[in-house]
Amino acid sequence: KYILGIETSCDETAAAIVENGKDIISNVVASQIDSHKRFGGVVPEVASRHHVEQITVVLEEAFEQANMTWEKIDAIAVTEGPGLVGALLVGVNAGKALAFAKQKPLIGVHHIAGHIYANRFEREFEFPLLALIVSGGHTELVLMNGHGSYELVGETRDDAAGEAYDKVARMLELPYPGGPQIDQLAAEGEESIDFPKAWLENDSFDFSFSGLKSSVINTIHNASQRGESLSKEDIAASFQSSVVDVLTTKTWKAAQKYGAQQVIVAGGVAANQGLRKALAAKFGDTNIPLLIPSLNLCTDNAAMIAAAGFITYKQGKRSGWDLNANPSLMLN
Ligand code: ATP
Ligand code: MG
């Protein structure tokens, strides 16, 4: 079965064609990073306008790359939420219009389900499966007992991991998006600064990054008061080590507790080299397989939306013409 995926939840306009939820036939992503860079973050109005300009181009390119025509498409999967409402609306309306015109089934997809299903390009899922979701807007541990079943095990009580990366990057005067920049600097620095790690209650799988973020601000501020300047590389390395240690340890503990047959990592921060290394080390000498998407499938794309949509399609679920953008859509 061939699913056309459409993704416009934030600042990438994307379309992809995926076969049986695990083979990428084409995958087109138009990033708006350059337009948002000078504002230091995503500007919703600018994002919507870019999606409107790009959506048709990106869709045509997806068919061209795949060398396919509409007849072969079995269904259209589109991100319905969460995300920026004005951005989501562009994809949802494109998906609805095309489903109507081409008479194809329409499937609304949760953006985070998409991030999770980016791992199915790596390997078939085995349940129970524990997913560590680390993106720009989400940081959670989700237990899956089957396809499309999501049970929240823990979540951030304040900032998302990607948000913490982007905020710390801004303090270090690095360009947006800051995650990849910090990742690079961290590789060159020493973990010489002792930043806090939020373990929270003993049995909690929740996360918290706001204390760490404040500690980084204070450290930079205090140093400059003393007329010193700290190495950005060392700050990045120390910050990253705090984030990665908590994420890795809690994922490990949850995997034990819930008897996970697989652990998967999802979302933009899954591209982080420090996190990939630490998780690989932790799970490497155990019998729990660890799945992490290839780098280009960690951040937003439409192949992952088509992959998640394929599962929904196989389960016989369809969206109606009342499908709407839902900026606060829940995963379950
Ligand atoms: P959500 O998926 O929660 O709706 P989003 O779609 O904006 O949010 P993603 O596109 O999944 O988020 O991920 C973007 C985030 O990932 C940004 O915060 C970015 O800084 C972070 N990120 C990307 N690459 C890296 C990296 N190598 N190291 C750390 N963070 C990274
Ligand atoms: Mg993005």
Ligand code: FE
């Ligand atoms: Fe995302």
